[in-house]
Amino acid sequence: MQFLSQLKAGQRAIISAIEADEFLFHRLSALGFRVGRPLSIMRQANFGGPIQVRLGTTDVILRASEAQRIHINAI
Amino acid sequence: MKRIALLGMPNTGKSTLFNRISGASARVGNWPGITVDLLSAKILLGGHIVELIDLPGIYDLHGFSEDEQVVRHFLTHNPVDLLVVLLNSTQIDRQLSLLLQLKKLGFPIVLALNMADEAKRAGITINTESLSTALALPVIQISAKYGDGLPKVLQAATEIINQQQAKTNPQSIALLLQEENEIEHEMQALVQRHVQIPATLNDDTTDKIDKLLLHKWLGLPLFFGAMFILFQLIFTVGAPIQEGLAWILDLFRAQLLDPLFAGTPHWLSGLMLDGIYNGVATVAAFVPIIILFFLVMSMVEDSGYLSRAAFLMDAIMAKMGLDGRSFVMMLMGFGCNVPAIMGTRIMRSRAIRLLTMLVIPLSLCSARLQVFIFIIAALFAPKHAALALFALYVMSFFTMFLTAVLFQNQYKNTEPFILELPPYRFPTFRQIVLRGSHEVKHFLNRASKFIILGVMLVWFLSNFPSTAAPASLDTYAGKIGLFFAPLLDPIGINHELAIALIFGFVAKEIVVGALAVIYGLQGDALMAQMASQIDWVQAMSFMLFTLIYTPCLSTIATIRNESKSTAFMWLSIAWSLALAWIVSFVFYQSARYLGF
Numbered sequence: 207m208q209f210l211s212q213l214k215a216g217q218r219a220i221i222s223a224i225e226a227d228e229f230l231f232h233r234l235s236a237l238g239f240r241v242g243r244p245l246s247i248m249r250q251a252n253f254g255g256p257i258q259v260r261l262g263t264t265d266v267i268l269r270a271s272e273a274q275r276i277h278i279n280a281i
Numbered sequence: 282m283k284r285i286a287l288l289g290m291p292n293t294g295k296s297t298l299f300n301r302i303s304g305a306s307a308r309v310g311n312w313p314g315i316t317v318d319l320l321s322a323k324i325l326l327g328g329h330i331v332e333l334i335d336l337p338g339i340y341d342l343h344g345f346s347e348d349e350q351v352v353r354h355f356l357t358h359n360p361v362d363l364l365v366v367l368l369n370s371t372q373i374d375r376q377l378s379l380l381l382q383l384k385k386l387g388f389p390i391v392l393a394l395n396m397a398d399e400a401k402r403a404g405i406t407i408n409t410e411s412l413s414t415a416l417a418l419p420v421i422q423i424s425a426k427y428g429d430g431l432p433k434v435l436q437a438a439t440e441i442i443n444q445q446q447a448k449t450n451p452q453s454i455a456l457l458l459q460e461e462n463e464i465e466h467e468m469q470a471l472v473q474r475h476v477q478i479p480a481t482l483n484d485d486t487t488d489k490i491d492k493l494l495l496h497k498w499l500g501l502p503l504f505f506g507a508m509f510i511l512f513q514l515i516f517t518v519g520a521p522i523q524e525g526l527a528w529i530l531d532l533f534r535a536q537l538l539d540p541l542f543a544g545t546p547h548w549l550s551g552l553m554l555d556g557i558y559n560g561v562a563t564v565a566a567f568v569p570i571i572i573l574f575f576l577v578m579s580m581v582e583d584s585g586y587l588s589r590a591a592f593l594m595d596a597i598m599a600k601m602g603l604d605g606r607s608f609v610m611m612l613m614g615f616g617c618n619v620p621a622i623m624g625t626r627i628m629r630s631r632a633i634r635l636l637t638m639l640v641i642p643l644s645l646c647s648a649r650l651q652v653f654i655f656i657i658a659a660l661f662a663p664k665h666a667a668l669a670l671f672a673l674y675v676m677s678f679f680t681m682f683l684t685a686v687l688f689q690n691q692y693k694n695t696e697p698f699i700l701e702l703p704p705y706r707f708p709t710f711r712q713i714v715l716r717g718s719h720e721v722k723h724f725l726n727r728a729s730k731f732i733i734l735g736v737m738l739v740w741f742l743s744n745f746p747s748t749a750a751p752a753s754l755d756t757y758a759g760k761i762g763l764f765f766a767p768l769l770d771p772i773g774i775n776h777e778l779a780i781a782l783i784f785g786f787v788a789k790e791i792v793v794g795a796l797a798v799i800y801g802l803q804g805d806a807l808m809a810q811m812a813s814q815i816d817w818v819q820a821m822s823f824m825l826f827t828l829i830y831t832p833c834l835s836t837i838a839t840i841r842n843e844s845k846s847t848a849f850m851w852l853s854i855a856w857s858l859a860l861a862w863i864v865s866f867v868f869y870q871s872a873r874y875l876g877f
Contacts, residue, residue, distance in 0.1 A: 230699075233697070233699055251500075252501075256605065256698065264701060265702035265704075267591070269599075269698045271697070
């Protein structure tokens with residue numbers, strides 16, 4: 207099992223599961239994080255900063271601690 | 282043959298439970314339409330031979346992961362007599378959603394809550410009896426690992442199977458699932474048919490700009506460089522306009538108002554000209570700079586660059602217990618602290634909200650900017666002016682960071698950080714004008730409310746009792762200055778400046794107006810008079826104090842409203858006053874010690 211936080215910039219993956227409390231889950235799904243959706247990693251900020259993820263037409267930034275709650279299959 | 286399916290979220294101990302029930306009899310089954318192997322076992326339950334199927338763990342019936350498709354396909358193609366749904370007791374708040382989805386589809390269900398022992402240790406207690414009544418299905422706490430509660434599950438399963446006459450109808454379940462999925466599907470179909478989205482967004486412009494502005498090493502220097510240039514631009518363009526306007530307002534008084542009031546009683550011309558006109562005109566001269574400032578701010582805000590700043594700064598902010606959004610609010614505070622504090626509403630955790638609210642009042646807002654421009658113009662050589670202002674901005678950041686670091690343990694942050702990154706937008710001219718005029722209206726409304734009243738009061742304090750010479754130590758203002766002297770002398774603030782500071786508590790716009798009234802002068806004459814009375818070290822100490830202590834009454838009221846805590850409001854006031862005094866003291870005393 208792989209987490210979104212383990213991906214490198216430029217990699218693509220499909221979301222396989224989201225493990226989060228209700229608030230985070232709804233926030234994520236509102237921003238387009240749904241199981242089965244493809245995403246790509248644009249970049250990560252320096253000093254272990256947030257990662258920039260592109261889902262369809264939306265760009266989202268989130269911390270590694272949040273990215274760890276998103277299971278993915280790399281493609 | 283009866284059929285029971287075991288279903289649950291991943292990592293709830295489903296396989297452990299399956300192995301415990303089935304013993305060694307499990308075999309790999311072959312199911313219509315499913316390419317993944319499913320484990321099944323035949324067990325004896327209440328005199329029947331029952332087939333038990335272990336379905337893959339899923340989070341959501343509507344998901345599109347392979348496992349979720351398998352489960353969906355199984356349930357819509359194979360009739361079952363019962364579902365045993367296994368949930369993790371320690372995560373029951375989240376996992377119940379899956380149970381409710383299944384219940385809505387009309388499955389007969391036995392709910393097994395696994396990891397009862399772990400939940401007990403975590404202090405979670407689940408009232409299974411009342412939960413069972415509420416759900417209208419058997420709820421049993423078990424430990425799959427140790428086998429606790431297992432007989433009860435099997436007993437409940439037996440009872441239901443014996444009562445149950447018909448199996449579930451896969452077709453009707455498929456129909457129900459479809460109905461639930463309808464919205465999602467309709468949305469997808471609409472998008473698929475009528476919207477074309479390339480696999481990767483081909484908004485090249487945003488990507489190209491981001492490549493540079495979000496660069497690993499260049500991103501932050503570029504951001505601060507851009508901010509410095511913008512402020513520099515406001516200063517170089519705005520300062521001459523302000524001086525010109527001050528000159529015109531001075532001329533207006535000398536040519537028109539002075540002759541007009543020549544015949545009126547001394548106190549009336551004093552109040553109208555030295556009081557209200559001088560005070561208001563001095564503040565009014567800054568309006569062009571404020572307009573310019575807000576125009577630039579609204580352009581930066583609408584461009585989408587602020588979210589990038591959040592991205593770049595988040596790692597650093599995290600070390601101070603804040604996040605990237607806090608940094609954006611701090612930047613917004615450079616316009617006006619009040620909307621920045623209200624902006625913390627986007628944060629859900631109270632801790633990070635309070636910490637951000639404690640930090641925002643230290644950002645150098647536009648009202649303080651005019652005080653600094655005024656004093657720097659009066660007391661610093663033009664070639665040092667930009668440096669002095671820059672130092673104040675650096676100091677503003679420094680005090681914010683210091684405050685966050687010192688208080689971060691009081692306000693532990695657990696808030697997740699997720700933010701949408703909008704594409705770069707070039708704001709239209711109309712947008713800029715609308716936003717700018719809105720901000721300017723807000724500023725003028727605020728300023729006019731306090732300034733006229735404020736300068737009248739300052740005029741009264743520094744001109745009465747009438748026996749005393751104006752602005753001398755015998756006036757009320759002089760007495761107030763003397764009263765605070767023990768506190769303010771060590772930081773180089775004389776009694777004229779002390780009065781301005783006290784009124785600055787109401788609103789910083791009053792400070793320059795108050796100075797004009799106290800000295801009874803305006804424009805260049807006022808600046809010359811101040812330069813003859815105080816030196817640059819005193820001026821810097823005064824500006825540092827003005828920067829750090831409570832920004833204005835509106836900010837305090839907003840902090841009170843947003844935090845819903847009077848204690849927090851007082852903490853904010855006390856902390857900023859203490860910090861202001863300490864910083865000014867350290868600066869003033871060490872500058873004097875070094876011989877300046």
